[in-house]
Amino acid sequence: MTVYALGNFVPEIADSAYIHPQASVIGNVKIGERVFVAPHASIRGDRGRIEIDDESNVQDGVIIHSDDVFVTRVGKRVNIGHNATIHSESIGDYAGIGIGAVLMVGSKVAEGVLIANSAMLHPKTKTEPYKIYAGVPAKYLRDFEKDEPARIALNRYLDWYVENTFRYRSLSVVQS
Numbered sequence: 013m014t015v016y017a018l019g020n021f022v023p024e025i026a027d028s029a030y031i032h033p034q035a036s037v038i039g040n041v042k043i044g045e046r047v048f049v050a051p052h053a054s055i056r057g058d059r060g061r062i063e064i065d066d067e068s069n070v071q072d073g074v075i076i077h078s079d080d081v082f083v084t085r086v087g088k089r090v091n092i093g094h095n096a097t098i099h100s101e102s103i104g105d106y107a108g109i110g111i112g113a114v115l116m117v118g119s120k121v122a123e124g125v126l127i128a129n130s131a132m133l134h135p136k137t138k139t140e141p142y143k144i145y146a147g148v149p150a151k152y153l154r155d156f157e158k159d160e161p162a163r164i165a166l167n168r169y170l171d172w173y174v175e176n177t178f179r180y181r182s183l184s185v186v187q188s
């Protein structure tokens with residue numbers, strides 16, 4: 013597991029979380045219960061603190077980098093899609109971050125918001141709970157309904173990654 017202390021900062025990782033060996037977690041980072049961190053994700057708490065709450069997932073190629081003027085908080089049951097870049101201050105509970113989205117320094121994502129695939133969220137953009145923001149720069153697209161296909165899919169991803177925190181414990185190298 014590539015988890016690195018940096019000076020006095022030692023990542024705090026719940027026993028039930030799973031960090032893939034090819035992911036990297038550095039420094040002032042706290043990772044909650046049943047969080048899944050996929051290969052090639054980088055969670056780098058070298059400027060400030062990063063906290064990821066229970067049952068969230070950080071998919072392949074995601075970058076989360078800290079800042080020295082705020083704590084980067086990722087809520088519970090947040091799905092962070094492949095290759096997203098997270099430099100935000102906060103991501104509320106039950107939010108979804110689409111594939112390749114960029115959350116710029118200091119941006120804030122409200123509870124249950126969906127940031128669309130490839131969107132770029134500017135810190136001046138105020139997000140409101142349970143709405144979808146899309147585009148570059150990201151703008152309000154529409155409400156994020158409870159029973160719509162995108163939300164049902166999001167919940168499926170979340171459950172699947174929680175399951176993977178158990179399943180991946182039997183991961184083994186067959187060739188290298």
Ligand SMILES: CC(C)(COP(=O)(O)OP(=O)(O)OC[C@H]1O[C@@H](n2cnc3c(N)ncnc32)[C@H](O)[C@@H]1OP(=O)(O)O)[C@@H](O)C(=O)NCCC(=O)NCCS
Pocket residue numbers: 071091092093094108109110111126127128129130131144146147153162166169
């Ligand atoms: C935002 C999202 C939910 C829209 O899905 P949808 O409702 O099926 O969207 P539609 O295909 O009906 O498109 C609705 C409109 O939004 C636009 N749109 C859809 N996705 C967009 C995106 N990512 N960026 C910009 N515009 C987008 C469409 O072009 C369309 O515009 P129009 O009305 O002018 O034709 C979907 O594109 C998305 O980003 N989902 C995120 C998925 C996710 O969580 N990924 C991580 C998986 S691990």
